[in-house]
Amino acid sequence: MSFIEAKEVYYRYPQAEKDALCGVDLTVEKGEYVAVIGHNGSGKSTLARLLNGLLQPTKGEIFVDGISAADKKTLFELRKRVGVVFQNPDNQLVASIVEDDVAFGPENIGVPRKEIGERIDFALSAVGMQEYRKSMASRLSGGQKQRVAIAGVLAIRPEVLILDESTAMLDPRGRREVTDVVKKLNRENGMTVLAVTHYMDEVCEADRVLVLSDGKIVMSGTPAEIFSREEELEKYELDVPVPARIAAMLRAGGMEIGRIYTKEELGDELCRLLPKI
Amino acid sequence: MKDVAFGQYYPARSFVHRMDPRFKIVLSIAYIVAVFLVREFHFLGFAAAFAFIVIATAVSRVPFFKVLKSVKGILFFVIFSSVLQVLFNREGTVLAEWWVIVITDVGLLRAAFITLRIMLVVMGTAILTLTTTPVEIADGLESLLTPLKWIKFPVHEFALIMSIALRFIPTLMDETERIINAQKARGADFESGNLFKRIRALIPILIPLLVSSFRRADELGDAMDARCYSGAKGRTKYKKMRPTYRDFIALALMAGLIAGIVLLNGVLGVPV
Ligand SMILES: Nc1ncnc2c1ncn2[C@@H]1O[C@H](COP(=O)(O)OP(=O)(O)O)[C@@H](O)[C@H]1O
Ligand SMILES: [Mg+2]
Numbered sequence: 001m002s003f004i005e006a007k008e009v010y011y012r013y014p015q016a017e018k019d020a021l022c023g024v025d026l027t028v029e030k031g032e033y034v035a036v037i038g039h040n041g042s043g044k045s046t047l048a049r050l051l052n053g054l055l056q057p058t059k060g061e062i063f064v065d066g067i068s069a070a071d072k073k074t075l076f077e078l079r080k081r082v083g084v085v086f087q088n089p090d091n092q093l094v095a096s097i098v099e100d101d102v103a104f105g106p107e108n109i110g111v112p113r114k115e116i117g118e119r120i121d122f123a124l125s126a127v128g129m130q131e132y133r134k135s136m137a138s139r140l141s142g143g144q145k146q147r148v149a150i151a152g153v154l155a156i157r158p159e160v161l162i163l164d165e166s167t168a169m170l171d172p173r174g175r176r177e178v179t180d181v182v183k184k185l186n187r188e189n190g191m192t193v194l195a196v197t198h199y200m201d202e203v204c205e206a207d208r209v210l211v212l213s214d215g216k217i218v219m220s221g222t223p224a225e226i227f228s229r230e231e232e233l234e235k236y237e238l239d240v241p242v243p244a245r246i247a248a249m250l251r252a253g254g255m256e257i258g259r260i261y262t263k264e265e266l267g268d269e270l271c272r273l274l275p276k277i
Numbered sequence: 278m279k280d281v282a283f284g285q286y287y288p289a290r291s292f293v294h295r296m297d298p299r300f301k302i303v304l305s306i307a308y309i310v311a312v313f314l315v316r317e318f319h320f321l322g323f324a325a326a327f328a329f330i331v332i333a334t335a336v337s338r339v340p341f342f343k344v345l346k347s348v349k350g351i352l353f354f355v356i357f358s359s360v361l362q363v364l365f366n367r368e369g370t371v372l373a374e375w376w377v378i379v380i381t382d383v384g385l386l387r388a389a390f391i392t393l394r395i396m397l398v399v400m401g402t403a404i405l406t407l408t409t410t411p412v413e414i415a416d417g418l419e420s421l422l423t424p425l426k427w428i429k430f431p432v433h434e435f436a437l438i439m440s441i442a443l444r445f446i447p448t449l450m451d452e453t454e455r456i457i458n459a460q461k462a463r464g465a466d467f468e469s470g471n472l473f474k475r476i477r478a479l480i481p482i483l484i485p486l487l488v489s490s491f492r493r494a495d496e497l498g499d500a501m502d503a504r505c506y507s508g509a510k511g512r513t514k515y516k517k518m519r520p521t522y523r524d525f526i527a528l529a530l531m532a533g534l535i536a537g538i539v540l541l542n543g544v545l546g547v548p549v
Binding site: 049052054076079080083084086088090091092093094095096097099100103104105106107108109110111112113116117120134135136137138149152153156 | 285286288410411412440441443444447448492493496497499500501502503504505506507511512513514515516517
């Protein structure tokens with residue numbers, strides 16, 4: 001069994017006329033970095049909420065680490081394993097002081113006092129915020145607040161980190177801070193990451209990309225595979241990174257350029273092809 | 278704008294910061310009682326209370342202007358009530374008279390007395406909030422109110438609500454400022470017109486603020502759920518509370534202040 005396994009998941013909000021998710025199948029292995037993209041209202045947040053037990057599926061099954069997310073009795077165990085960071089940094093910090101906020105999760109799961117201190121150390125250094133331990137959260141920048149929010153989740157020691165557009169409200173610098181932290185957690189600590197995002201540079205960091213549209217997973221593959229299917233992406237109202245678009249145009253013009261999506265790769269490919277022109 | 282918020286926590290490691298929050302809460306209440314014990318026009322009693330504040334501020338390493346600034350928030354209220362006293366109090370000897378306005382010596386004294394009393398109370402409580410984090414205040418309250426659990430009062434929830442309210446003060450202040458600027462940019466006018474017009478001009482500020490507060494509450498609730506919050510049961514606390522010698526020194530000082538005020542009340546039997 002995979003680490004996260006969703007089978008034929010349906011979800012409809014109470015009083016809604018149509019399903020927010022209709023028949024989603026999903027498997028994520030331990031240590032994977034999965035990006036989820038899709039137009040507004042495609043069901044990305046609904047999926048994130050189902051995985052953490054904030055919602056229970058109307059139909060279908062979800063298992064995380066063998067624990068059913070459809071069962072309210074195991075909710076607590078599920079939430080210990082699945083940490084979620086939301087969009088607005090101001091609305092997810094509970095306490096005024098950084099260390100108090102990071103302590104909130106461990107306190108909730110009944111960690112002994114001494115170990116809470118150690119977990120705060122660990123979590124704050126994982127996001128590079130140790131020197132702000134005693135600071136007022138309200139005085140931090142957006143990127144710093146969001147890193148504290150990640151630390152607050154890490155202190156629970158989850159197995160998987162879900163980010164629901166956690167960079168959407170940040171300036172480019174804050175976004176880079178958060179993306180770097182998440183990348184590091186995935187590469188160095190082996191954290192399983194499921195990141196919902198609109199930013200293509202973040203998508204490029206992922207091992208695998210899922211495209212959601214109207215509550216269904218319509219595309220799935222590596223970033224290179226996904227970005228080379230430009231027409232399809234446009235159909236789902238999604239952007240293609242500029243280097244990939246240039247490559248597609250060159251390909252249409254008859255050049256044998258590979259599947260690329262970063263500036264560096266585009267440069268390399270052009271240099272490789274230059275002698276042949 | 279953030280700094281206006283009365284007595285926002287001032288991070289430091291001082292005598293007062295390290296006191297047991299329960300003692301700080303009880304001593305703050307004792308202090309308020311002490312200020313109200315001062316008999317009318319015994320300004321020496323206020324001097325004693327002020328001296329207490331100066332000492333407390335000095336050992337808390339909080340800049341004194343932060344304590345003074347806490348009065349800013351209630352300035353309007355203070356001025357309003359003292360103007361009323363000065364203009365309409367008719368006791369004592371008349372110093373000046375014009376139309377319905379009578380200025381008397383008692384009126385002036387009472388205005389000064391009320392003003393000082395309010396300011397001393399606010400400055401005293403500001404020392405509590407400047408040196409105690411919202412979480413500490415909540416933990417302290419929760420512990421002090423434990424007996425109320427007997428009558429099924431939700432003590433833990435009450436304390437948590439308090440600390441979240443304090444946590445959101447700066448956030449909501451920022452937001453208010455943003456909304457005011459947005460409305461001004463649309464041509465809203467908050468500075469002219471009569472009182473009624475000005476109050477009406479506040480509606481376009483209050484409604485968006487209210488709507489966004491509900492959204493914030495909703496999101497915060499989800500974030501708390503996602504972080505495994507499930508009430509007081511099985512919950513541990515990171516901050517431990519234990520009274521130390523500091524708390525007993527402060528207690529002795531407070532006893533001294535109250536004794537001093539009572540003594541002054543008795544010795545100076547007649548108002549100065
Ligand atoms: N609380 C709700 N009640 C009813 N419908 C909702 C609610 N939240 C979301 N929806 C609907 O569910 C669908 C999926 O929403 P969501 O998962 O938030 O999308 P995304 O995060 O991809 O923008 C949308 O059509 C949205 O209108
Ligand atoms: Mg969403």
